Amino acid sequence: xxxxxxxxxxxxxxxxxxxxxxxxxxxxxxxxxxxxxxxxxxxxxxxxxxxxxxxxxxxxxxxxxxxxxxxxxxxxxxxxxxxxxxxxxxxxxxxxxxxxxxxxxxxxxxxxxxxxxxxxxxxxxxxxxxxxxxxxxxxxxxxxxxxxxxxxxxxxxxxxxxxxxxxxxxxxxxxxxxxxxxxxxxxxxxxxxxxxxxxxxxxxxxxxxxxxxxxxxxxxxxxxxxxxxxxxxxxxxxxxxxxxxxxxxxxxxxxxxxxxxxxxxxxxxxxxxxxxxxxxxxxxxxxxxxxxxxxxxxxxxxxxxxxxxxxxxxxxxxxxxxxxxxxxxxxxxxxxxxxxxxxxxxxxxxxxxxxxxxxxxxxxxxxxxxxxxxxxxxxxxxxxxxxxxxxxxxxxxxxxxxxxxxxxxxxxxxxxxxxxxxxxxxxxxxxxxxxxxxxxxxxxxxxxxxxxxxxxxxxxxxxxxxxxxxxxxxxxxxxxxxxxxxxxxxxxxxxxxxxxxxxxxxxxxxxxxxxxxxxxxxxxxxxxxxxxxxxxxxxxxxxxxxxxxxxxxxxxxxxxxxxxxxxxxxxxxxxxxxxxxxxxxxxxxxxxxxxxxxxxxxxxxxxxxxxxxxxxxxxxxxxxxxxxxxxxxxxxxxxxxxxxxxxxxxxxxxxxxxxxxxxxxxxxxxxxxxxxxxxxxxxxxxxxxxx
Amino acid sequence: xxxxxxxxxxxxxxxxxxxxxxxxxxxxxxxxxxxxxxxxxxxxxxxxxxxxxxxxxxxxxxxxxxxxxxxxxxxxxxxxxxxxxxxxxxxxxxxxxxxxxxxxxxxxxxxxxxxxxxxxxxxxxxxxxxxxxxxxxxxxxxxxxxxxxxxxxxxxxxxxxxxxxxxxxxxxxxxxxxxxxxxxxxxxxxxxxxxxxxxxxxxxxxxxxxxxxxxxxxxxxxxxxxxxxxxxxxxxxxxxxxxxxxxxxxxxxxxxxxxxxx
Ligand code: SF4
Ligand code: SF4
Numbered sequence: 001x002x003x004x005x006x007x008x009x010x011x012x013x014x015x016x017x018x019x020x021x022x023x024x025x026x027x028x029x030x031x032x033x034x035x036x037x038x039x040x041x042x043x044x045x046x047x048x049x050x051x052x053x054x055x056x057x058x059x060x061x062x063x064x065x066x067x068x069x070x071x072x073x074x075x076x077x078x079x080x081x082x083x084x085x086x087x088x089x090x091x092x093x094x095x096x097x098x099x100x101x102x103x104x105x106x107x108x109x110x111x112x113x114x115x116x117x118x119x120x121x122x123x124x125x126x127x128x129x130x131x132x133x134x135x136x137x138x139x140x141x142x143x144x145x146x147x148x149x150x151x152x153x154x155x156x157x158x159x160x161x162x163x164x165x166x167x168x169x170x171x172x173x174x175x176x177x178x179x180x181x182x183x184x185x186x187x188x189x190x191x192x193x194x195x196x197x198x199x200x201x202x203x204x205x206x207x208x209x210x211x212x213x214x215x216x217x218x219x220x221x222x223x224x225x226x227x228x229x230x231x232x233x234x235x236x237x238x239x240x241x242x243x244x245x246x247x248x249x250x251x252x253x254x255x256x257x258x259x260x261x262x263x264x265x266x267x268x269x270x271x272x273x274x275x276x277x278x279x280x281x282x283x284x285x286x287x288x289x290x291x292x293x294x295x296x297x298x299x300x301x302x303x304x305x306x307x308x309x310x311x312x313x314x315x316x317x318x319x320x321x322x323x324x325x326x327x328x329x330x331x332x333x334x335x336x337x338x339x340x341x342x343x344x345x346x347x348x349x350x351x352x353x354x355x356x357x358x359x360x361x362x363x364x365x366x367x368x369x370x371x372x373x374x375x376x377x378x379x380x381x382x383x384x385x386x387x388x389x390x391x392x393x394x395x396x397x398x399x400x401x402x403x404x405x406x407x408x409x410x411x412x413x414x415x416x417x418x419x420x421x422x423x424x425x426x427x428x429x430x431x432x433x434x435x436x437x438x439x440x441x442x443x444x445x446x447x448x449x450x451x452x453x454x455x456x457x458x459x460x461x462x463x464x465x466x467x468x469x470x471x472x473x474x475x476x477x478x479x480x481x482x483x484x485x486x487x488x489x490x491x492x493x494x495x496x497x498x499x500x501x502x503x504x505x506x507x508x509x510x511x512x513x514x515x516x517x518x519x520x521x522x523x524x525x526x527x528x529x530x531x532x533x534x535x536x537x538x539x540x541x542x543x544x545x546x547x548x549x550x551x552x553x554x555x556x557x558x559x560x561x562x563x564x565x566x567x568x569x570x571x572x573x574x575x576x577x578x579x580x581x582x583x584x585x586x587x588x589x590x591x592x593x594x595x596x597x598x599x600x601x602x603x604x605x606x607x608x609x610x611x612x613x614x615x616x617x618x619x620x621x622x623x624x625x626x627x628x629x630x631x632x633x634x635x636x637x638x639x640x641x642x643x644x645x646x647x648x649x650x651x652x653x654x655x656x657x658x659x660x661x662x663x664x665x666x667x668x669x670x671x672x673x674x675x676x677x678x679x680x681x682x683x684x685x686x687x688x689x690x691x
Numbered sequence: 692x693x694x695x696x697x698x699x700x701x702x703x704x705x706x707x708x709x710x711x712x713x714x715x716x717x718x719x720x721x722x723x724x725x726x727x728x729x730x731x732x733x734x735x736x737x738x739x740x741x742x743x744x745x746x747x748x749x750x751x752x753x754x755x756x757x758x759x760x761x762x763x764x765x766x767x768x769x770x771x772x773x774x775x776x777x778x779x780x781x782x783x784x785x786x787x788x789x790x791x792x793x794x795x796x797x798x799x800x801x802x803x804x805x806x807x808x809x810x811x812x813x814x815x816x817x818x819x820x821x822x823x824x825x826x827x828x829x830x831x832x833x834x835x836x837x838x839x840x841x842x843x844x845x846x847x848x849x850x851x852x853x854x855x856x857x858x859x860x861x862x863x864x865x866x867x868x869x870x871x872x873x874x875x876x877x878x879x880x881x882x883x884x885x886x887x888x889x890x891x892x893x894x895x896x897x898x899x900x901x902x903x904x905x906x907x908x909x910x911x912x913x914x915x916x917x918x919x920x921x922x923x924x925x926x927x928x929x930x931x932x933x934x935x936x937x938x939x940x941x942x943x944x945x946x947x948x949x950x951x952x953x
Binding site: 234237240343344345346351353354357358361362363364370371372375442443444445 | 703704705707725875876877878879880881882883884885
């Protein structure tokens, strides 16, 4: 049969009783749908209003909607094959909207797409093409869900999903088959009824299955909070974060019901992948379960049956989940919201957490060191003090000010700034930006730290800040906004990339051997000149032994590491760059640090890089908490970086650096060297600038 | 059980202190203040006793206006109400003078237990609590790490030298000087701070305790402060030569017999 000459067969016109039956079935299907959907909508609408939510900028929202919903761009980009399959199902559904409307109209003798007319016929061919694609797509998804069974889809096989896939498949096949039969034939009538019944059965299933995302996710994506990990302000005297149902906002509830249970969040979650309890998908489904059982007005605690406090505090706030979620669910405001609820009410009890909080209540830095240590370091380095005349305020941060390794990075960055002739100064006093306490949900401390720092910066008339820590950058630029107007800030990778053509190259000043044997002690005179300056940077921590022991992460390890960073000549000049979460996903800066690193060697990529980079394990305040359960995130990541064969791991965050340092310490002599991009750059400075 | 906790506001641990023009005190304008560390432990002990046995925790603090922030912090951590004793000449009072003020205020509350920190981080007299006990005619014990309630009173654990401890029973009411490190401190919470706003903070002045010869009125200071100085800077770094093994042995030797810290 010539397919192109065939037309879509329509059934014989119906008897009155058939029409009545059809009408009754439609009403029944719609009624069940509404009965199930109305309470869900009610729970969303009765949740509390989102503070600070504005529809503006509508342009950006519309674009995101077009790109992520209509084009299915994110769905496809992050999982190309199933993503495409899904996209065809989605586009098929869109193309089918008109077909479906016409289908039922035909039942009542009111069909408006004439199967032999030009438009109707063309449209039916278009729909047929989509139907074919959709049938193949859904078959593919079916095979994946029931036979391939990726771990993150959950251990339980969902028969509902299978049933729905079958319905969609039947819908498409019955549509296509109608081209092969004659109009008004019994076969045409039978196909018509099967098609119609499939739709009528499908509709009531939507609200209580993951297919609810068909209805909700377009709204979820359009109504996002706008901004990565955007943490809403607490409003009024009774708001402490997500404690009970009363604290769930409309957006949170909408998102909880939009989850399509695809498990992408969990697939990319570093905590879940290293054997921890945390499962971001379960966090969202937990909220849904809570809403179903208690509703948004409940005073029942969310943490408990539907949520585990242990899991909440295993999150590194890496943002992989939020980045990956195809339906626009924003995990971070939720996870941090739950932590806020637990910390702001004093429910969270954790030895290391309390130590961190107390250190910041009484002192100035998260490492719990005396502030005089920072003064000594500044004196030793002879950093100019910021007096308002310089262009940049060089923000040291807790790591740059107190951590031995962080100090090396900041000192090297200062050397590069000197070389470039940039004018900068450091503040006499600086407090922690509040990043760890912000992510751990301690709003009291965060506000105190943010306000105190904002005041210091204003007093000193700081206009521009540059720093080596992406956590400082993010917290100052975004999170402090709640309490004032922070100065402009940039990360040193952005600063350095702007001066890329002025930065020193290898062999411009010193000869960097391309190939040599690790551990070779026969250094050339030039290498000698280059190597020893590290050791002049060992800070005195005489009085900090106690505090160091107090924090979960051993910040003093850097000094005992068997893997001195400026190790001897590297085996190759490949640098594998590790994207810090707070620079990449949080700030969208990917190319700048690579541009800087590429001046020192050939940049190679780890299997997971850029937006999909895998966390080092430090974020979310976790570096200050106790030992991890399961594998260490940092070890998993370091193994992946080592496997690239690069001789150098390039970092752009002092926390990543510290985590990797610990992880590499176990690798012995075979470990690659570990250098921040500032250090990679400083190594090529002419000897005069090395001091 | 009604517990009074005496709290002092002292310069923050990290503060870079400068000596003021009088040469008798430090420049206060450019430093921040915090709760005295051992007082924080006294408060924690009181809160834990209240959690176990019920009752009330009342903060008592003698200090200028600025001490209010520290008092609020104590309320935020869970104390029920506070009394601030204000006096113009607190600066010039010695331990006896302060103890007179505090004990006069404390007596009016008829507490079951009075807790103070072992000593203040700024002046470090370590006297106030002991004198208070004397003035209030109550039994007292010092260097306390832990307090347990018993049927007849309390059992306290004292820390002695060289890792020795002593457990003693005391009747109630009593005065205890609490030492740092006996328990784990709680962190301040947003909810606590919000609740603290509505808690009662009553202010009393020295004059409220009657005429100058009354027991509450400060006596003319028996000790006066002449002058304060910055500690002299001295560096005595020693490099210990030899193989790691020898050097370690010498180091242990020195730590044991020269510095006497192990
Ligand atoms: S932010 Fe990262 S660690 Fe936290 S739940 Fe999401 S993926 Fe997991
Ligand atoms: S939260 Fe998003 S990414 Fe995670 S399972 Fe649900 S829809 Fe998928």
